[in-house]
Amino acid sequence: MTKVFDPNADHLGKYQDDFYEALMASHEGLSHDQSNRLNARLVLIMANQIGDIDVLKSILSTAGKDSERGSS
Amino acid sequence: MPRYEYPAFDYVTPPELLGVGDAVHPVAIVGAGPIGLSMAIDLAMKGIRSVVLDDNNVVSVGSRAICWAKRSLEIFDRLGVGKRMLEQGVTWKVGRLFHRTDEVCSFDLLPEEGHTYPAFINLQQYYVEQYLVERAQEFPDFIDLRFKNKVVDHKDEGDHVAVSLETPDGPYSLKAEYMIACDGARSPTRQRMKLPFEGQTFEEKFLIIDVEMQDSPFGGETAERWFWFEPDFHNGQSALLHKQPDNIYRIDFQLQPDADEAEEKKEENIARRLKAMVGDKPFTLDWMSIYRFTCAKLDRFVHNRVLFVGDSAHVVSPFGARGGNGGVHDVDNLGWKLAAVLKGEADADLLETYNSERSHGSAENIMNSSRATNFMTPKSPMERLFRDEVLKLANDMPFARRLINSGRLSVPCSLSDYLPDTQSDKSTVQLGAPIIDAPLHGAQGETSLIEILKDRFTLVSFGTKPDFESNSVDQIVVAKAGTTLDEQTFADISGLAFKRYGEGLSYLFRPDGHVAAVYQTPDHKRIEAAIHANLHYHPQQAAE
Numbered sequence: 001m002t003k004v005f006d007p008n009a010d011h012l013g014k015y016q017d018d019f020y021e022a023l024m025a026s027h028e029g030l031s032h033d034q035s036n037r038l039n040a041r042l043v044l045i046m047a048n049q050i051g052d053i054d055v056l057k058s059i060l061s062t063a064g065k066d067s068e069r070g071s072s
Numbered sequence: 073m074p075r076y077e078y079p080a081f082d083y084v085t086p087p088e089l090l091g092v093g094d095a096v097h098p099v100a101i102v103g104a105g106p107i108g109l110s111m112a113i114d115l116a117m118k119g120i121r122s123v124v125l126d127d128n129n130v131v132s133v134g135s136r137a138i139c140w141a142k143r144s145l146e147i148f149d150r151l152g153v154g155k156r157m158l159e160q161g162v163t164w165k166v167g168r169l170f171h172r173t174d175e176v177c178s179f180d181l182l183p184e185e186g187h188t189y190p191a192f193i194n195l196q197q198y199y200v201e202q203y204l205v206e207r208a209q210e211f212p213d214f215i216d217l218r219f220k221n222k223v224v225d226h227k228d229e230g231d232h233v234a235v236s237l238e239t240p241d242g243p244y245s246l247k248a249e250y251m252i253a254c255d256g257a258r259s260p261t262r263q264r265m266k267l268p269f270e271g272q273t274f275e276e277k278f279l280i281i282d283v284e285m286q287d288s289p290f291g292g293e294t295a296e297r298w299f300w301f302e303p304d305f306h307n308g309q310s311a312l313l314h315k316q317p318d319n320i321y322r323i324d325f326q327l328q329p330d331a332d333e334a335e336e337k338k339e340e341n342i343a344r345r346l347k348a349m350v351g352d353k354p355f356t357l358d359w360m361s362i363y364r365f366t367c368a369k370l371d372r373f374v375h376n377r378v379l380f381v382g383d384s385a386h387v388v389s390p391f392g393a394r395g396g397n398g399g400v401h402d403v404d405n406l407g408w409k410l411a412a413v414l415k416g417e418a419d420a421d422l423l424e425t426y427n428s429e430r431s432h433g434s435a436e437n438i439m440n441s442s443r444a445t446n447f448m449t450p451k452s453p454m455e456r457l458f459r460d461e462v463l464k465l466a467n468d469m470p471f472a473r474r475l476i477n478s479g480r481l482s483v484p485c486s487l488s489d490y491l492p493d494t495q496s497d498k499s500t501v502q503l504g505a506p507i508i509d510a511p512l513h514g515a516q517g518e519t520s521l522i523e524i525l526k527d528r529f530t531l532v533s534f535g536t537k538p539d540f541e542s543n544s545v546d547q548i549v550v551a552k553a554g555t556t557l558d559e560q561t562f563a564d565i566s567g568l569a570f571k572r573y574g575e576g577l578s579y580l581f582r583p584d585g586h587v588a589a590v591y592q593t594p595d596h597k598r599i600e601a602a603i604h605a606n607l608h609y610h611p612q613q614a615a616e
Contacts, residue, residue, distance in 0.1 A: 010471040017443050020458075020475055024446065027454050035454040062469075 005058035075284075075358075076198055076318065081129045081205065083220040086237075088244045097123045097216075098414050100235050100248035102223050102261055105132065106197060107382030107399040108254030109204035113151045114407030116214035117527055118583075120414055123246065124208070124215060125237065127222035131201035134359035135282045137396035138194045138316055141482040142182065143506060144400040145189040146522045146585070152210075153203040154189065161193030162315050167297040169476055171463045173304055177473040178296075181481055186568040187509045188520040192393070192481070194295070194316045196282075226251060226261065226378070233377045250410060252379045254399075259384035265375065271368025272442055274389065275329040276449045278365065279336055279345070282358040284320050289313065289350040299478035301448070301463055305348040310448045312391075312478070320358055323349070324390070326448065333362045365389035365445060367438045373402075374427040381406060386434035388441035391448070391479035398437045401484055402430050408527065408583035418607040425490065428611045433485040440480040447477035487586050492605040494589035495598070500574035507585035510569035512550060512562040521569065524548060524562065525581055529603050531594060533578040534570055537561070542596040544603055545580070582606060 012019055027035045047056055087093040099115060101108045104126035112122045140148070140157065148154040168178040181191035208215045224243075225236040233251040237244055253261035262269060290296065295315035302308050309326035316322060325345055327336060335341060339357060346355060369386035373379065382399030406426045412418040450456035465472035488504030496503055509522045521532070530546040531538075537549045537560075549561045550569045557563060564570050573579060580589040580602055589602040 007469050010474060012471055012474070016471075016474045017440070017477060017480065020447070020462075020477070021443055023458065024455055027452065030454070032453055035452075 003052055003055065005055045005062070007062055076196065078130045078133065078198065079202060081217070081219045083129055083240060084218070085241050086218055086221060086239060086244060086246075088246055089239070089241050093246060095247065096232055097121065097246060097248040098250070099123070099410070100125060100233065100246065100251045101254055102126075102235075102251065103254035103256060103384075104128075104201075104205070104217065104219070105254060105256060105382070106137065106200050106204060106396060107403060108252070109201065109208055110148075110151055110400060110403045111252055111254055111381060111407065112208055112215045112217075113204065113211070114403055115411060116208070116211040117151070118407060118411035119214070120411045121214050122216070123248070124217050125221045125223050125235070126217075126219050129219035131205070132197040134361070135196040135198070135316060135320065135322060137197045137200075138314060138322055139393035139397075139482075140193050140195060140200070140400075141393060141397045142187065142189050142191050143484040144397045144482070145193065146507070146509065147400050147404045149189070149522060150526065151204075151207065153200075153207050156203050157195055157200065158189060158193060160199055160317055161195035162295045162317055163190045163193050164295040164297060164315070165191035166294075167299065167478070167481070169473075169478055170298065170300040170303060171466070172302055174467075176463065176466045176476065186511050186566055188511075188522055189509070192297075194314050194322070196316055196320070197396070199317070223255075223260070226264065228375070228377045230376070249414065250377050250379060252381055252406075252410075253384045254381050255384050257383040257387045259380070261378065262370065262380065262384055265378070267370055267375075269368050269370060271366055271387075271438065273364060273366040274445050274449055275451075276364070277327040277329065277331050277333070277336075278363050279325040279327055279331075279342070279360070280363060280390075281323050281325075281342060281346075281360040282316070282320050283323065283346065284318065284356040284358050285350070285353050286319055287353045288315070289321060289353070290315065301459075301476075301478075303349075306345065310478070311349065327362070331362075336362060367442045367445070369431070369434050369438060372427055373430055374423050379406065379410070379423065379426070385430070386438065388437050389445040390441075391444040392437070392441050392481050393479070394437035394441050394482045397482040398434055401433055402426075404584040405430050405433075412607055421610045422607060425609055425611055429487050429490050432487070432490060436485045437482070444477045444479045490611065491586075491588060492609040494580070494602040494605055496590045497577070497592045499577055499579070499587070499590035501572065501579065501587055501590075503587050503590065505587050507581060507587070508572050510550075510564070510572050511566050512569060513553075513557070513565045514562045515557040515559065519562065521550075522585070525585060527583050529583060529588070529606070530581050531578055531599060532573075532581065533594070534564075534573045535576045538578060538594045540594075540596040540599075542599055544600050 099122035101124045104124050112124045115122050145154050165182045169176045222238045227234045232247045298313040300311045312324040314322040367388050373385045381402045388394045409422045450459050462472050462475045484506040486504045491504050511520050528546050532548045534550045550564050553563050553565050578591050578594045582588045
């Protein structure tokens with residue numbers, strides 16, 4: 001697992017579509033509330049997998065910036 | 073620019089109705105679309121006669137399939153129409169993605185040099201069919217084109233198929249050793265056999281139009297594939313733009329699932345959508361249709377003496393151009409196998425490899441087309457949320473750009489898991505991979521790898537000629553610049569052939585260009601064994 005967060009890196013590579021399809025499938029049939037809960041669990045589990053607090057803080061900051069700007 | 077004029081092909085009274093027909097035709101091909109015609113030409117080039125049966129006598133009305141991918145063009149080159157298509161078609165390789173009014177990113181489908189054919193050309197299906205008909209007419213002893221010969225019934229008699237037809241001169245029947253159903257997405261052959269054809273149908277409707285406009289709606293003259301998510305001009309839906317020859321533009325508008333088709337087809341409503349997109353440019357509507365897309369395939373493409381090829385076997389949504397191109401790959405795969413079976417070089421089990429290999433290829437096409445269509449038509453608020461955030465993240469983060477899916481464009485599948493073991497050595501291009509083109513210099517001048525491989529198993533040695541002769545394989549040597557050239561020896565002036573294939577390796581290509589074996593030091597025993605293995609390979613039948 002990488003110890004530095006690089007917003008330009010593409011770790012999914014050729015598995016981009018496999019991942020996206022699996023992510024959508026994991027939400028299939030769930031209510032919006034259930035989907036939100038699933039997303040929360042995903043964030044927590046992925047955070048544990050990443051582990052590195054500096055990387056996590058960088059990700060939180062990057063993702064948060066985007067949501068402020070994209071308020072449309 | 074004059075509009076395309078649809079040529080009408082002559083109906084000729086079939087010989088059976090004059091009492092002089094063949095007792096049993098080797099092959100009957102149902103459908104004279106691009107796939108049926110390609111099939112007939114492929115077989116003719118291998119010395120196999122066929123009769124092509126079509127209920128109509130004109131080429132496809134409307135553009136329909138327009139995007140022909142590189143590998144298909146290479147196959148069309150082998151069939152003798154590739155150059156003509158390239159000359160008439162609109163060449164493109166860049167796809168550009170927009171979200172709302174902003175460009176998000178672009179992708180280049182063929183960034184490297186040294187290929188005879190481009191990533192894509194756009195060419196209306198009617199041109200392709202016309203070129204194929206004219207090419208087929210160059211084989212009068214091998215291809216019997218029968219227009220206005222409508223197949224109304226068929227019966228597999230075990231060792232042949234009995235086909236019943238209707239013509240302007242009345243009904244008749246004929247017999248064929250094999251019948252190939254190239255009769256399209258609604259295949260009457262498939263329906264007659266009551267074969268299940270199920271898959272995913274997408275709720276959204278799509279309005280597909282071809283419009284003639286003198287002014288390009290693209291910024292410049294270079295044709296590209298432009299795709300919009302939620303453009304301002306088309307309220308929250310997606311849109312796709314392609315350029316075709318004769319100043320005709322293909323535009324796909326995504327519509328709501330409950331869109332009123334009759335209303336949407338009204339010219340004033342199309343004009344309104346178009347005006348919102350391109351402004352007040354004058355246009356003429358050339359063709360239009362409203363579709364609801366389905367991705368589906370047959371369980372099996374081979375049913376004893378009846379073979380399914382193209383849309384009759386599998387259908388996809390158009391995002392990725394995997395429909396017509398997938399059908400061309402079917403033809404390429406089946407042609408040499410059926411020819412080998414009919415010549416007695418292989419037994420009928422070889423056709424089972426057509427079934428397994430093209431089932432695999434079409435499943436890959438369906439997977440990619442379904443994913444793209446799912447991405448552009450989110451089924452739930454959460455799917456839409458993810459889609460929207462991917463599009464926003466794509467402004468700053470490269471990984472998100474690659475998650476955007478407006479269509480993963482047609483590339484041939486690898487057959488690495490489907491080939492017999494040929495005890496091959498480690499190679500640069502993997503076993504089962506489709507041929508990769510490279511420019512070559514021959515005794516007759518400039519050529520390329522895809523242009524010199526013809527219809528037979530061919531051993532291409534990159535470096536020096538192996539020290540053996542064999543009647544069962546064509547041999548080609550790709551040597552360094554400066555070598556004396558002859559009919560079998562070509563020079564790698566650019567160095568790209570050695571770079572792509574690796575110096576010192578000999579590749580055995582199947583007649584359809586897939587890599588069947590690779591050796592450092594081939595000898596006739598290994599080569600003949602590898603060809604034998606490929607002609608007599610019996611893939612495990614899937615458990616019923």
